[in-house]
Amino acid sequence: MCVHDLCYAQVSVVGLGLMGGSLAAALRGNCKSVVGIARRCETIEYALTHGLVDHGTTDLADGVRHADVVVLATPVRVIIRQLQEIAPLLPQGCLLMDLGSTKSDVVAEMARMPDHIQPLGGHPMCGKEVSGVETADPALYRDRTFILTPLPRTSEAALALGHALVRAIGAHPLVLAPHRQDCLMATLSHLPYMLACALVATADATTSADPAAWEIVAGGYRDTSRVAGSDVTMMIDILLTNQEEVLKAISAFETQLRSLSRLVEAGTEEEMRTALTRIREERMRMFP
């Protein structure tokens, strides 16, 4: 049976990169103990020295043996592999969460886990274009939305414990169905990544050879291309586990770009003004 109060829980975090390291650091003091699990000894040493975890180990079985909550903080396809590997190692009633950016595939795999585990999909809406335990920041989750995708089998107590964990790190829980979260993320996160990458590739193919380009890259380019600096392994996992929705979002974008492009080509000022003003107002409504 899972513990009801986070402050009595041992939380084990698997993977101590930006996301896992930050989660561990934010949880310390809010639960009985935080155990960090990583592949490399150096990562564990760093996490211990910098107070990110109470205990650390490179041995998965050892690190989760007495866990009340386990959080997988690895790239999505690693999570999917780890779910089956970790199942026999977990104690009865253990809450098993993840931080993967796509949820349909993860939750489908969670549904196949043995009954003694309480699975709960998770996706915090934060991140940075840096990686590694050295970038861990306990404030990373503060005031961010943290999506939870419970399964039909997830107990109320387990879901409540998941909510408590999210609130303990300063984030706001939002329960969504996995497919709905993946559709939304395709447009609001994965599409921006693809556009940022295609923009950098365009500059690379056309203007980068001109030394003046480096002196005039302005704020617009910098911001629009920012997420092209995201971790490639993480993004490949995201794109390949949300392929269909990402391709739909790209196709919807192409239609919109084509339509704006036609307005510029036609040079019809009033139509341009109507379309661009509507878009500007929509942008301002989203980010007042």
Added chain:
Amino acid sequence: MCVHDLCYAQVSVVGLGLMGGSLAAALRGNCKSVVGIARRCETIEYALTHGLVDHGTTDLADGVRHADVVVLATPVRVIIRQLQEIAPLLPQGCLLMDLGSTKSDVVAEMARMPDHIQPLGGHPMCGKEVSGVETADPALYRDRTFILTPLPRTSEAALALGHALVRAIGAHPLVLAPHRQDCLMATLSHLPYMLACALVATADATTSADPAAWEIVAGGYRDTSRVAGSDVTMMIDILLTNQEEVLKAISAFETQLRSLSRLVEAGTEEEMRTALTRIREERMRMFP
């Protein structure tokens, strides 16, 4: 004959919005006097009260009569109209600059000005998604690149005075040919605007109806869409005076997006890794 030293110059700024108001404020104290010219009395009053200008007027002829330097800080197509209107009002040897984001059309019009004027195209690489005199900020130009596009007729003394003005506001001058600047800007500035707009339009058409979308719009979307909040009148002028280069840039982008999209569709991991890693490195090389 134009003055050689900026500190003896009267500089008249036509248009006191974000760009003109900020320029006036940054120039005050670096020249003999700054005269602000705007259409609305309220703008002049605000500029005087807040110390953005030494003098202000709504009368163009009056404001430029004794100017050593005149800077047109209006949208590009207004600049093009104003160039011919202002010509007979300017004293002998007056340096006439502008702050328009596209330069081919402006410089073509400058070439037709009467001989007693020294024209010099200008384009500072800065801006914000706000407008109006209330947003003026003397630090706006600091450490930014300021493109100068001299004409064959522009004298060395006039170009030197333009350089002095750019340095006085804390910016770095960069001399470019008008068409080269327009090509570069199409990819590095106008394309990002089109992408940001098409992204917002895509979200508007697909996910905006879902209330959860508003809770999960993450940093990637916010940054990639930021410039969609740019002033519409300014952007229409830019797009219509750089139409050909903008359409070329969009087309180059479509090719790159299609190629990335095909990689996702094929799901060929190693090819994805090669392409996305190369892009990530290019992004990091541009913004270390």
